[in-house]
Amino acid sequence: xxxxxxxxxxxSPVAFAxxxxxxxxxGKPCDFEFLLVNDAxxxxxxxxxxxxxxxxxxxxxxxxxxxxxxxxxxxxVAEQQLSKSTEQYVEQLKKWFSVKAFTNQKGFFAAIFxxxxxxxxxxxxxxxxxxxxAQRKIIDKVYEVHTDLEGRFVFMxxxxxxxxxxxxxxxxxxxxxxxxxxxxxxxVTQTMAKLLSDPDKPVSVTLKMPFRGGKAVNTKWSFRxxxxxxxxxxxxxxxxxxxxxxxxxxxxxxxxxxxxxxxxDDLLAGYWDWNLKDNCEYMSPGFKRMFGYEDHEIANIPESxxxxxxxxxxxxxxxxxxxxxxxxxxxxxxxxxxxxxxNGSTVWVICxxxxxxWDKDNKPIRAVGCHVDLxxxxxxxxxxxxxxxxxxxxxNTQREMIxxxxxxxxxxxxxxxxxxxxxxxxxxxxxxxxxxxxxxxxHAGVLQHIRSLSRxxxxxxxxxxxxxxxxxxxxxEWTDIALFDDEGNISExxxxxxxxxxxxxxxxxxxxxxxxxxxxxxxxxLLIWLRNxxxxxxxxxxxxxxxxxxxxxxxxxxxxxxxxxxxxxDDLPLFYExxxxxxxxxxxxxxxxxxxxxxxxxxxxxxxxxxxxxxGELIRYTGMAVDITRLKESEQKILRQNxxxxxxxxxxxxxxxxxxxxxxxxxxxxKTEQNLAPAEYSRFFDYLIESTCELxxxxxxxxxxxxxxxxxxxxxxxx
Numbered sequence: 057x058x059x060x061x062x063x064x065x066x067x068s069p070v071a072f073a074x075x076x077x078x079x080x081x082x083g084k085p086c087d088f089e090f091l092l093v094n095d096a097x098x099x100x101x102x103x104x105x106x107x108x109x110x111x112x113x114x115x116x117x118x119x120x121x122x123x124x125x126x127x128x129x130x131x132x133v134a135e136q137q138l139s140k141s142t143e144q145y146v147e148q149l150k151k152w153f154s155v156k157a158f159t160n161q162k163g164f165f166a167a168i169f170x171x172x173x174x175x176x177x178x179x180x181x182x183x184x185x186x187x188x189x190a191q192r193k194i195i196d197k198v199y200e201v202h203t204d205l206e207g208r209f210v211f212m213x214x215x216x217x218x219x220x221x222x223x224x225x226x227x228x229x230x231x232x233x234x235x236x237x238x239x240x241x242x243x244v245t246q247t248m249a250k251l252l253s254d255p256d257k258p259v260s261v262t263l264k265m266p267f268r269g270g271k272a273v274n275t276k277w278s279f280r281x282x283x284x285x286x287x288x289x290x291x292x293x294x295x296x297x298x299x300x301x302x303x304x305x306x307x308x309x310x311x312x313x314x315x316x317x318x319x320x321d322d323l324l325a326g327y328w329d330w331n332l333k334d335n336c337e338y339m340s341p342g343f344k345r346m347f348g349y350e351d352h353e354i355a356n357i358p359e360s361x362x363x364x365x366x367x368x369x370x371x372x373x374x375x376x377x378x379x380x381x382x383x384x385x386x387x388x389x390x391x392x393x394x395x396x397x398x399n400g401s402t403v404w405v406i407c408x409x410x411x412x413x414w415d416k417d418n419k420p421i422r423a424v425g426c427h428v429d430l431x432x433x434x435x436x437x438x439x440x441x442x443x444x445x446x447x448x449x450x451x452n453t454q455r456e457m458i459x460x461x462x463x464x465x466x467x468x469x470x471x472x473x474x475x476x477x478x479x480x481x482x483x484x485x486x487x488x489x490x491x492x493x494x495x496x497x498x499h500a501g502v503l504q505h506i507r508s509l510s511r512x513x514x515x516x517x518x519x520x521x522x523x524x525x526x527x528x529x530x531x532x533e534w535t536d537i538a539l540f541d542d543e544g545n546i547s548e549x550x551x552x553x554x555x556x557x558x559x560x561x562x563x564x565x566x567x568x569x570x571x572x573x574x575x576x577x578x579x580x581x582l583l584i585w586l587r588n589x590x591x592x593x594x595x596x597x598x599x600x601x602x603x604x605x606x607x608x609x610x611x612x613x614x615x616x617x618x619x620x621x622x623x624x625x626d627d628l629p630l631f632y633e634x635x636x637x638x639x640x641x642x643x644x645x646x647x648x649x650x651x652x653x654x655x656x657x658x659x660x661x662x663x664x665x666x667x668x669x670x671x672g673e674l675i676r677y678t679g680m681a682v683d684i685t686r687l688k689e690s691e692q693k694i695l696r697q698n699x700x701x702x703x704x705x706x707x708x709x710x711x712x713x714x715x716x717x718x719x720x721x722x723x724x725x726x727k728t729e730q731n732l733a734p735a736e737y738s739r740f741f742d743y744l745i746e747s748t749c750e751l752x753x754x755x756x757x758x759x760x761x762x763x764x765x766x767x768x769x770x771x772x773x774x775x
Contacts, residue, residue, distance in 0.1 A: 069432075071100035071169040077134040078112065085131035087112050087119075088165075100171050101149060117148055123643065133157040134165040143172060199275070201294040202282075207248065210291060215298075219306065220265055237264040237272060247279060248292075255281040255289050273301045326427035328409070330358065332420050337361075346405070346429055348398030361395075369393040373407060381420050385411055389423075390563075392430060404434035406562055428562050457532075457553040460539075465491040465506070468548065477555065480525050493522050495529070506549060509538035519556065531560040583681040585612075589666075589674050592616050604660060604683050606652035624649035624657065642666040642674070647684065659688040715751040719744060 074092040079085055089112050093105040108116065113126065124144045133140050139158040146153060152173045159165040199219070202211035236244060240263045247261040258280035264272040277296045284290045326343030337358045341351040347364055354360045362370055373391050380389040389410060395403045409425020457477050460469040470485050478485065478493070494502055498520050505518045517535045524530060534553040541547040583604055586595040594616040601609050601619070611618050623631055627648035638644035644664035649657055664679035722744045726732075732740070 066094050068094055069096050071097040073097050073108075073167050073169070075130065075134075075165055075167065077131060077163050077165065085127055085135070087114050087127060088130055088134075089113070091164075097169060100169050101151075101153075103149075117146075121147070123147065130157055130165055130167070134159055134163055137162060199294075199296040199298070203292045203294065205252070205289060205292065207292075219267060219302065237266070240264055251279050251281060251292070252289075255283070267302060267305050271305065273299070273305065275299065275302065326405075326429075328361075328425055328427070330409075330423045330425075332423065343427060346427060347395050347403055364395045366394040366396070377409075377423075381411060384414075384418065389425065402431075404430040406430055406559075408563065428565075433558065458550070459490065459553075460548055460550045461490060462548060463546070465489040465503075474553075477553075478524055493524070495521050495523055506536060509536060509546070509549070511540070511544060514538045514540075519560075530555055530557045532556065581682070585679050587616060587664075587677045587679070589676050595676065604658065604681065605650060606654060606656070619650075622650040622652065624651055638664065642677075644677075644679070658683055658685045660684060715747045715754065719747045719751070722747070 072094050073090060075088045076091055077085055078087040078089060090108045090110065093103075093108050095105070097103070098105045103116070113119075119127070124142075129140065129142060132138060137159055139156070141154070141156045143152065143154050145151070151171055154170040154172045155167055157165050157167045198213075199216040200211075200213040201209065201216055203209055240261075243261055244263070247259050251257075251259045258278055260276060260278050262274055262276045265275045266272050275296050276299075277294050279292055279294050281289045282291045282293050326346050327340040328343055329338040331337065335358060336356060337360075338356050339354065339361065344351055344354045365373065369391070370393075373393055376387075376391050377389055379387045389408065391407045393405060393407055395405060397403050406428040407425065408428070409423050411420040411423045413420070413422040415421050455473060457474040458469075458471040459467055459474050461467050466487060466489050467485050470482055475482050475485065491499060491502065502518065502520055505516060509516060515535065515537050517533065519531060519533045522530050522532050532553045533556045534551045536549060536551045538546045539548045539550055580598065581600055581603070583598065583600040585597040585601075587593070588595055594613050597609060597612055599609060601607070601612055605619060605622055607618070607622070620631070631646055631648050634644060634646035643666070644662070647659065647661045649659055651657055660681045661684045662679065662681040664677050666674050667676050667678055669675050722740050726737070726740055
């Protein structure tokens with residue numbers, strides 16, 4: 057059977073499939089059948105829907121070759137009418153999928169599939185890069201600075217510029233004293249005087265240098281005079297070696313920047329980081345893929361993206377950025393622009409960013425931002441526009457919401473677009489204050505905005521939230537106009553509005569993505585870890601380890617196998633057997649008990665998977681573990697209750713036979729004996745009634761005991 061909304065789902069851009077659960081002769085779920093799949097499902101999975109519909113899952117994917125129990129996963133959804141999600145790798149399709157299953161009809165279920173292979177691959181790339189950085193050893197590097205004899209910069213090597221944020225084109229010709237810690241200026245003055253008094257003898261001094269404008273680190277510098285061919289002092293050469301403190305600061309910052317870039321590339325639709333001083337710009341792989349290019353095909357310079365953007369849009373983008381800079385960030389850098397895809401098509405994007413670093417002269421140093429792909433929305437807008445052009449000019453003027461209202465916000469007119477947006481009729485809207493559709497916390501701001509309209513400023517625009525009659529919260533942008541009577545007094549207001557929910561959500565996604573990523577990593581109840589394959593070092597584990605194992609996270613980092621110390625002795629053989637199997641197959645899966653420091657015993661289900669580099673070399677393992685204690689306890693209780701029911705059935709079956717035997721015996725006697733006296737008939741009928749009542753009491757007792765067990769079972773299944 058098919059869902060009522062079949063016609064909508066067939067053309068949906070979301071990969072959708074509708075299934076029927078199949079059961080064996082014992083009523084146990086054993087397979088499921090594809091009843092309906094749409095075109096998006098075919099495109100997302102690569103499976104021909106004509107070959108799928110009407111087929112069982114086991115006909116397409118042999119169950120014995122699957123690494124995930126899809127039947128049990130879907131059976132729980134279909135039988136308990138739940139909604140569940142999972143992310144799994146499908147070996148036969150060579151893809152990762154995010155799957156959400158749900159139903160409103162027992163025995164059937166729907167599934168929505170999303171290809172996340174690229175995202176998972178990006179996570180692996182990020183972890184690999186982080187591992188490589190973590191394995192790097194301290195390498196001696198030299199900071200080199202040249203000044204003239206008066207202390208003005210004439211040269212700084214790249215190493216110095218990067219670590220101390222002093223690009224040469226900005227600081228050349230400036231006195232080096234201007235970048236010193238005030239506490240060190242006297243020491244440098246004395247050192248320079250000593251050097252100039254004896255030009256042939258180098259001198260040394262320890263200075264506190266602000267690492268990239270932040271924490272000051274003690275650095276030992278050696279100064280010496282450089283003479284020209286005539287032996288005349290020409291400049292001063294300053295040299296310093298990188299020390300351990302500087303190396304650690306740089307490594308920490310590199311790890312943070314690498315991690316954040318990968319997170320931004322995954323969560324945002326293309327991340328960019330523009331160094332305005334050096335005119336170089338990092339563009340993430342996701343940024344380049346949006347336009348059909350691999351990472352190596354586009355150089356990390358501003359000219360690269362400027363060649364791809366439409367010329368007329370480039371001028372608008374640069375003007376927007378200029379205003380953002382001139383207002384010191386008060387005016388947002390936000391644009392909807394067009395790029396040329398590698399295949400010649402047009403890609404619409406939201407380009408949003410912000411200057412995050414300024415120099416002492418309030419000139420921008422660094423800007424960051426991202427791109428959000430709007431191509432699908434723009435394509436839809438173009439399609440709608442083409443359709444609407446076929447309508448009359450009257451309908452064309454009604455694309456936006458239009459309403460009129462008095463000073464108390466009571467609606468006196470609404471157009472069809474307004475009614476459609478709110479999902480109610482004109483009759484239900486007229487005479488009702490529109491302020492009731494706005495969340496209470498925004499009432500004061502909206503009313504103040506309307507009351508600020510005047511002859512001098514009769515038109516204003518505002519953005520606020522609106523709660524539709526169905527409870528949905530949307531964002532709307534309204535242009536409000538004050539209408540005046542002959543005496544110049546405001547007689548009424550008129551507003552024109554559009555829904556900007558999608559745009560606002562895109563902006564909020566940019567602002568909130570980093571916080572959401574951090575919250576998920578810290579609060580997810582599932583233990584997740586990354587372990588180096590070569591040295592068994594624990595690269596990452598979340599705080600769920602402390603919640604489940606009851607031991608500190610640091611103890612796991614100090615001793616990666618420390619978690620095994622908590623395994624219940626009775627489960628160690630099972631654990632080691634699974635471990636030995638994983639040594640060959642690389643995949644580990646095992647359910648076992650652990651003993652927490654407080655003596656509490658918990659069940660956990662643990663899995664571990666290998667991660668390979670681009671050459672197929674195993675580089676690390678990723679794993680997860682979840683507390684299944686409650687599930688195990690429920691299973692044990694159900695087993696005990698089943699045993700109780702079997703005992704009840706056995707006992708009652710023997711007891712019930714006795715009164716039944718009496719009834720059958722009396723009935724047979726009454727049938728065969730024809731000459732019984734009335735008194736004897738009466739006595740036998742009394743025996744018959746007595747035995748029947750006895751049988752009735754036994755049946756009631758059986759029902760009572762069964763209901764007691766069923767009640768206990770339902771009580772256990774309650775959340």
